[in-house]
Amino acid sequence: MIPNTLPSSLADNPRLEQWIGFPAEGRVAVRTGKVELGQGILTAMVQIAAEELEVDLSRLDLASGDTRDTPNEGFTAGSLSVQIGGVALRLVCAEVRSLMLDAAAARLGCPREDLAVEDGRVLQDGAATGLDYWALAGDLDLTRAATGMAPVKSPAQLRTLGTDVPRTDLPEKVGGAPFIHDMTAPDLLHARVLHRPRKGARLVALDEAAALKAGLGTVALFRTGDMVALVGEDESRVHLAFERLHERARFEGGLALGPEHAEPGFLTGLDTAAPRIVERGTPAAGTAAQRVTATYSKPFLAHGSIGPSCGVARYADGRLTVWSHTQGVFPLRAAIARALGLAPEAVDVIHRQGAGCYGHNGADDAAFDAAIVALGHPGRTVRVLWTRADEMGVAPFGAPMVVTLDAGLDAQGRPLDWTIDIRSPTHVDRPGANGGVNLLSAEALETPPARPTPADFPDALGGGAVRNGFVLYDLPQQKLVHHFVPDAPARTSSMRGLGAFANVFALESFMDELAEAAGMDPVAYRLSLMSDPRARGVIMEAARMCDWETPPPDGFTRGFAFSRYKNSAAYLAMAVEVSVEEEVRVSRAWCAVDGGLVVNPDGAINQVEGGVIQAISWTLKEQVMFADGAVSSNTWETYPILRFSEVPRIETRLIGDPAHPPLGMGEVSQGPTAAAIGNAVTAALGARLRHLPLTRDRIMQALLAD
Amino acid sequence: MSLEITLIVNGTPSCLVVDETTPLLHALRNMLGLRASRFGCGQEQCGACMVLMDGKPTYACSHLAMDADARVVETAESLMGHPLRAAFLAEQAGQCGYCLSGILMSAKALLDRTQSPSREAIVAALDPHLCRCGAHERIIRAVERAAAMLRGEAA
Numbered sequence: 102m103i104p105n106t107l108p109s110s111l112a113d114n115p116r117l118e119q120w121i122g123f124p125a126e127g128r129v130a131v132r133t134g135k136v137e138l139g140q141g142i143l144t145a146m147v148q149i150a151a152e153e154l155e156v157d158l159s160r161l162d163l164a165s166g167d168t169r170d171t172p173n174e175g176f177t178a179g180s181l182s183v184q185i186g187g188v189a190l191r192l193v194c195a196e197v198r199s200l201m202l203d204a205a206a207a208r209l210g211c212p213r214e215d216l217a218v219e220d221g222r223v224l225q226d227g228a229a230t231g232l233d234y235w236a237l238a239g240d241l242d243l244t245r246a247a248t249g250m251a252p253v254k255s256p257a258q259l260r261t262l263g264t265d266v267p268r269t270d271l272p273e274k275v276g277g278a279p280f281i282h283d284m285t286a287p288d289l290l291h292a293r294v295l296h297r298p299r300k301g302a303r304l305v306a307l308d309e310a311a312a313l314k315a316g317l318g319t320v321a322l323f324r325t326g327d328m329v330a331l332v333g334e335d336e337s338r339v340h341l342a343f344e345r346l347h348e349r350a351r352f353e354g355g356l357a358l359g360p361e362h363a364e365p366g367f368l369t370g371l372d373t374a375a376p377r378i379v380e381r382g383t384p385a386a387g388t389a390a391q392r393v394t395a396t397y398s399k400p401f402l403a404h405g406s407i408g409p410s411c412g413v414a415r416y417a418d419g420r421l422t423v424w425s426h427t428q429g430v431f432p433l434r435a436a437i438a439r440a441l442g443l444a445p446e447a448v449d450v451i452h453r454q455g456a457g458c459y460g461h462n463g464a465d466d467a468a469f470d471a472a473i474v475a476l477g478h479p480g481r482t483v484r485v486l487w488t489r490a491d492e493m494g495v496a497p498f499g500a501p502m503v504v505t506l507d508a509g510l511d512a513q514g515r516p517l518d519w520t521i522d523i524r525s526p527t528h529v530d531r532p533g534a535n536g537g538v539n540l541l542s543a544e545a546l547e548t549p550p551a552r553p554t555p556a557d558f559p560d561a562l563g564g565g566a567v568r569n570g571f572v573l574y575d576l577p578q579q580k581l582v583h584h585f586v587p588d589a590p591a592r593t594s595s596m597r598g599l600g601a602f603a604n605v606f607a608l609e610s611f612m613d614e615l616a617e618a619a620g621m622d623p624v625a626y627r628l629s630l631m632s633d634p635r636a637r638g639v640i641m642e643a644a645r646m647c648d649w650e651t652p653p654p655d656g657f658t659r660g661f662a663f664s665r666y667k668n669s670a671a672y673l674a675m676a677v678e679v680s681v682e683e684e685v686r687v688s689r690a691w692c693a694v695d696g697g698l699v700v701n702p703d704g705a706i707n708q709v710e711g712g713v714i715q716a717i718s719w720t721l722k723e724q725v726m727f728a729d730g731a732v733s734s735n736t737w738e739t740y741p742i743l744r745f746s747e748v749p750r751i752e753t754r755l756i757g758d759p760a761h762p763p764l765g766m767g768e769v770s771q772g773p774t775a776a777a778i779g780n781a782v783t784a785a786l787g788a789r790l791r792h793l794p795l796t797r798d799r800i801m802q803a804l805l806a807d
Numbered sequence: 808m809s810l811e812i813t814l815i816v817n818g819t820p821s822c823l824v825v826d827e828t829t830p831l832l833h834a835l836r837n838m839l840g841l842r843a844s845r846f847g848c849g850q851e852q853c854g855a856c857m858v859l860m861d862g863k864p865t866y867a868c869s870h871l872a873m874d875a876d877a878r879v880v881e882t883a884e885s886l887m888g889h890p891l892r893a894a895f896l897a898e899q900a901g902q903c904g905y906c907l908s909g910i911l912m913s914a915k916a917l918l919d920r921t922q923s924p925s926r927e928a929i930v931a932a933l934d935p936h937l938c939r940c941g942a943h944e945r946i947i948r949a950v951e952r953a954a955a956m957l958r959g960e961a962a
């Protein structure tokens with residue numbers, strides 16, 4: 102059963118009418134503050150509403166992410182959309198159905214136990230009553246606060262939840278034009294914005310004449326402070342003019358940024374304050390028979406959305422309307438209003454889908470760019486499109502991290518004491534985070550808003566750098582040391598998994614190192630230290646799926662890993678099969694996942710397997726590079742990602758019990774994928790690679806050092 | 808310099824006035840309102856913009872509109888009744904879907920050549936395309952399914 106306690110989304114948006122309405126005969130309006138990022142969330146929400154309301158899917162009109170009329174659910178992030186937002190919607194819908202039954206019972210003068218609902222129609226002992234939701238809607242007071250007390254359906258009663266309802270957004274994506282990039286208007290102005298190549302740099306020279314000449318007299322330059330844009334009605338000319346402008350613009354000053362920042366080792370010494378230490382349990386008695394210590398790292402990573410960020414805005418009659426592929430329309434509205442000195446009520450932010458989003462990328466920044474240009478062009482719709490170089494170069498990055506593990510083992514190889522030491526800049530610089538505006542071009546304005554004191558994502562919300570820093574294994578004691586690096590040379594923020602990617606890579610590599618020290622099989626070693634039955638369940642299932650006991654075919658090795666994302670979302674164990682020649686090639690992957698009740702199994706598998714493929718790419722290939730005060734890996738050639746010819750076959754099994762509440766699945770596979778690959782590569786080379794990415798150069802180094 | 812060209816897109820000829828530098832992609836999206844072809848990089852490195860020109864996969868981001876004068880251009884809008892569309896929906900092949908239009912066109916070119924492509928041939932045809940969401944395996948399955956449909960073996 103889903104516990105009837107109010108999830109935060111419902112506590113923040115308590116009125117039933119904020120979620121559900123009956124605007125027209127036969128139609129149900131459903132509102133969610135969560136937004137579609139390519140993860141299929143809108144389909145999941147429709148399933149949840151249809152299930153608990155007892156109406157057909159086709160009757161639902163879903164609105165999402167619109168400051169004018171959807172609930173404020175903050176950001177669509179942290180794998181919480183179903184776990185929090187979906188559960189909130191479910192409770193609301195169950196309550197509305199219950200109120201409808203009360204109203205029908207009152208009208209019919211019968212006990213409510215005699216009544217049931219079928220596709221919005223009320224039945225009495227199975228026969229039509231002539232009453233339906235639309236006839237009864239006037240009897241209900243939907244302005245009242247949700248109690249969360251109406252019972253939701255039991256697993257046995259479910260009809261739509263847990264089935265593979267096809268994605269509602271996909272048909273338009275196959276041959277259609279559903280993206281923010283595709284919005285158009287009769288008064289459309291195309292714009293391109295010049296961004297600074299590094300934090301704190303100032304614009305010192307601009308060749309306006311050359312740019313305008315390239316625009317053939319139809320492109321204009323717009324400037325406020327260091328924020329420079331080119332605008333015009335012909336996109337090709339704006340683009341051409343921008344290339345010229347960009348080529349000749351000169352920036353000076355700002356933070357030093359160079360090749361040395363590609364390797365996370367630069368973080369050492371940049372943690373200016375004393376580390377934060379959190380300790381659980383006490384070390385076991387006895388002296389360690391051996392100590393194992395190892396240091397792992399990951400570099401800056403780029404989001405690399407396939408579509409560059411885009412923002413659309415219009416300023417007319419004192420109102421600013423902004424369309425954005427942001428993860429949070431309300432926080433973005435607040436940040437835009439604050440940065441531009443507008444009242445938040447005078448700003449509307451409306452979500453429109455963009456290319457896949459894996460965290461805080463350039464979406465909010467592009468929206469703000471469009472807002473600034475729109476304010477300067479009242480009555481026109483302004484469309485800002487970023488360049489590929491900006492998408493790879495000035496959007497926030499996933500943070501570089503260095504993680505050191507140290508454990509003392511008893512004679513049987515069981516840990517007596519355990520320390521994880523994590524060094525990282527922040528994983529949150531979203532609009533509004535830490536009280537700041539945090540929009541790229543705000544820094545270029547005449548009077549930039551004050552920069553907030555940097556801080557990381559709070560532990561209570563899953564933490565940033567320390568996410569998954571503690572393990573679920575049965576250890577007598579775990580000590581976590583967090584060195585926060587306040588001033589990274591490049592902007593960092595939330596990217597799929599946050600610190601969990603590096604931490605799980607480190608921890609689950611270390612588990613293999615400990616297993617080796619203990620002289621045990623890696624899967625058996627994990628099981629010997631794990632009593633959580635759901636964790637044991639996925640570990641044993643993944644081992645079965647890959648036939649762990651049987652050696653892999655000649656020329657291949659296998660690696661294993663486990664994690665429960667945030668120690669609170671879904672459980673995942675997986676194995677990969679790799680071959681290592683000059684490069685590492687992942688040929689197969691097997692995942693066992695326990696996410697409790699899964700709203701849409703096919704959608705969940707799509708998320709898990711997409712995460713595996715993306716994480717293989719991060720693990721084997723990706724590293725942001727810097728040169729001459731700028732990001733140099735700003736094309737797909739200089740920042741390669743996994744291609745069709747390099748993806749493995751993946752098998753995924755969802756083994757959760759639908760009686761358990763749904764657990765987030767969107768970020769479960771990132772960290773385990775890296776660790777499983779690292780462990781498989783170690784099995785192949787006989788030497789361990791602890792620093793991502795596991796490139797050909799690093800393999801050669803490891804072999805030579807051996 | 809502006810010039811007048813005729814583009815034959817999805818079977819319909821249109822006269823357009825373009826610059827010598829106008830990319831085919833902008834002519835399709837902004838002048839003809841065919842917005843399924845997407846901008847991804849502008850550098851022939853991602854395949855989001857892929858269209859067919861005289862049946863061959865062509866990067867619309869870098870190909871000049873004037874060089875497509877009097878040529879036969881196909882875009883993803885033309886696939887409404889094609890088995891590829893049905894197959895991609897049946898396999899739920901995509902996450903964000905931004906990469907799909909270009910991939911569909913490369914797949915179309917392949918299936919125009921052969922209705923029995925091997926997995927290797929599909930992978931090779933799609934290798935110029937990037938998908939950041941990791942929908943690759945489903946996309947490969949969808950192309951296999953579309954081929955089977957063309958052969959009359961699947962619905």
Ligand code: FES
Nearest residue numbers: 847848849854868
């Ligand atoms: S947009 Fe043409 S290849 Fe990327």
Ligand code: FES
Nearest residue numbers: 902904938939940
């Ligand atoms: S589905 Fe998002 S890029 Fe392919």
